[in-house]
Amino acid sequence: DAGVTQSPTHLIKTRGQHVTLRCSPISGHKSVSWYQQVLGQGPQFIFQYYEKEERGRGNFPDRFSARQFPNYSSELNVNALLLGDSALYLCASSLRNTGYQPQHFGDGTRLSIL
């Protein structure tokens, strides 16, 4: 079975640009979460989506936005990129968003800002 897939795997952008990252969850999973992982740190929660609605938001500026599509895939958008946005962006999927649901991660998109 296919796991969580993310694209692209690596991206280089310059300050001020915009970026869109994509995620396809495991088949049957309806919840998608996005995390930012800076080198040497644990992941930081950005968003959770379930049934195409935002269900949770972490402490990130409004430059970060996301959406979930009818097929449960998701996009993370970041505007006005800053050097500090350089990180590994991880997507995780789970069956539901109620009760504890194990989250399964993709291998991430490594974003480098020059």
Add this chain to the structure above:
Amino acid sequence: QKEVEQDPGPLSVPEGAIVSLNCTYSNSAFQYFMWYRQYSRKGPELLMYTYSSGNKEDGRFTAQVDKSSKYISLFIRDSQPSDSATYLCAMSSDSNYQLIWGAGTKLIIKP
């Protein structure tokens, strides 16, 4: 003070040794405790999940939760070079399923 503290290491041990990895936390509302393994340039992989206090064993891995001390542990028996990775603890509460993570401990198993 961070909600979840984890020694970043690196922790280097010889092959076959028993490894002990630990996290402490401050939020007494945490009920769900997880250990993830992350290889270089890969996403985190769920190893163990424990609800509330107690022990859980899966093959060479044992997870322990001591809620009274706000302390969780992961033990790896008969460690192998393939266990070399970063181990991250994560936790969440009943009211907020958002995962709160430790910084990760880099583990090196020497052949």
